[in-house]
Amino acid sequence: MAPAVAQDGAKRSAQASNKRPAADKPVRKSAQPAPVKRSAATSPSRPQARSQAAASPRKQSATVQRAVAAAPARVSYGQAFGLHAVEDPLDLKSSVALVLDQETEEVLFAKNSQAVLPIASLTKLMTALVVIEADQPLQEMLTITREDIDTEKGSSSRLAVGTRLSREEMLHLALMSSENRAANALGRHYPGGLRPFVAAMNRKARELGMNDTRFVEPTGLSSRNQSSARDLAVLVKATYGVPLIRELSTSHEYQVVVGKRQLQYRNTNGLVFNPNWEIGLQKTGYISEAGRCLVMQAELAGRKLIMVFLDSAGRFSRLGDAERVRSWLLDHGLASPLPAEDDVDVPRVTS
Template sequence: MLKSALAIFTTLLFTVSGISPVQAQTASTNTKKTSSKKAPVKKAVVAKRPVTHSRVTKASLDNREKLVRKVTVVKGKRRVAYQRVSAAPSMPVVPPVMTAGDLAGLNLTQDPLALKSNVALVIDQANSQVLFEKNSTVALPIASVTKLMTSLVVVEARMNMEEVLTVTDDDVDREKHSSSRLRVGAQLSRDDMLHIALMSSENRAASALGRNYPGGLSSFVAAMNAKARSLGMMDTHYVDSTGLSSQNVASARDLAKLVVAAYQYPIIRQYSTDSKYQVEPSGHALQYNSSNRLTSSKDWDIGLQKTGFINEAGHCLVMMTRIDGRPIVMVFLDSKGRLSHVGDATRMRKWLTEDGQQNLTRVKMVRADQG
């Protein structure tokens, strides 16, 4: 009786839920079967990393992208693919700086010593004999060799050398933007300004010397040009007291005359050939060194010298020296390389010795035989 009542209740329940007793029994049976089976255990699959070989095959036409060939090996199968990638920006090619001498074609001039200077002149001061000459009449920018005329004008003006001069904003180089160890407001005597301008080519010192001339810088430049004319330097022209302007020009012939004139003053000889000098602008000690390493060499006997460099002029050097007891004037302009003018002076000195002359004679004889 209890089983009959339970059967009636079950029938009513399935009737209300919309499921027939047969469907319920079938679902129950399937559920038992499913639950009795164990779920398969999935094995973890470790994917192998693909082996990739890449190389650049060619660049695109605009040079901003490159086509890269990639070879990938996955599960033993080799796959090839091509991909465009951005190329690393290339460094801009900086063209070589052309000096005024190069633009004039002076670099095409050959000489027996293969000098790096486009212009050279060597004179025996004892008898004014020209020993070596190369493009010596061409007027070129002379850079800080200008300061040799600056010193000559200052010395001949006989101004108070102990007068204290102040570096101002007007002395700051706004043309080449060159650096200086003398800050605006620094104070030095005229004597110290002249010393470091000659020895170390201090631009602000040279500017202060010209600016503190009676009448100012314009009067000083006029005095420089007047002095050049009085020395017979007809290919020479100055526009400032520093040489930073490429409009300061002269020929090697003219500069040889300037060297001889400046050599007459002991103060110019001493200051230009000192290898070291210390100044104290506004009480702060500064050690300056010569711009010409030959002044500290025991192999050289230099009585006067001045170097110079700007891009338009190349490296320049003028000297009064003694070689085998002879007073020799050397002028080198528009030399290529930081120490090339010094190297040219060394080659020239060797050539002027007896051994050098003998070697040159032998070279000429060989060339004559080959010709």
């Protein structure tokens, strides 16, 4: 008999989230939890902030990278809300998890699956879906500009300003290697630019019934891109229906020619290289506020499953969680699902 998911941990988590200090409460204006305060040593003064804003994008990027490197590590929203205190029978390192049958929607495993958290680069699945549904020419050449430089997290990229790649190449890098500048460029080249693109992302989410989901940009670098595991399962199912997204997201490696150089990219999900896995679609994600995230469509013992893991605490733990779930399902013949969690109060930070 399969062990039941512990309920008291979820209740303690809900109580903890209701009693969290004021610094962790959602801000009424945007309904987002306030960021963890930095020490005076790492927080720029107002004049410094103004001078940074006035600097060129290249100098801004360098300044942001130095600030990020010097800043203390921040806890994820899931950690701040106490979701990691919720126990589960498989001892997963992800604070949120959901596994369901793609065709019947039977829930095989659920842990804090209604919690609404930042989703990092899982965002790029919706980015790809909106780009493809816009039916823009895949071979049209797009150019990386200074607008695509990440000034929020200071993340690096091998796509220098001026790089020209086709729309399909940009999609490939965004889905397979989570290339942020490629994802932003795809949004900029949408009819009307980024603002209509983000509006289209949110409109598509509503069409799919993803009522816990909100997007503010196409890369996932912003912690205001948020969703729940249940909504993300809907997104995985929708994007699995697009052959190009399936193909590009599960590609092992890809080369692009930039000027006189060839750049080699690899898939960010190590499980696609594992012959024990039959993965039909996948996407990884990470920012400090979201923790390590992973969504997949995979076939086990002839059954198509959707797996969602959010806010995993270690670099490789999301892959380890997927392996634990896979082993448990195979050991039980995929016939004895763990009881789904009851409806309990879980953190929801949507606006």
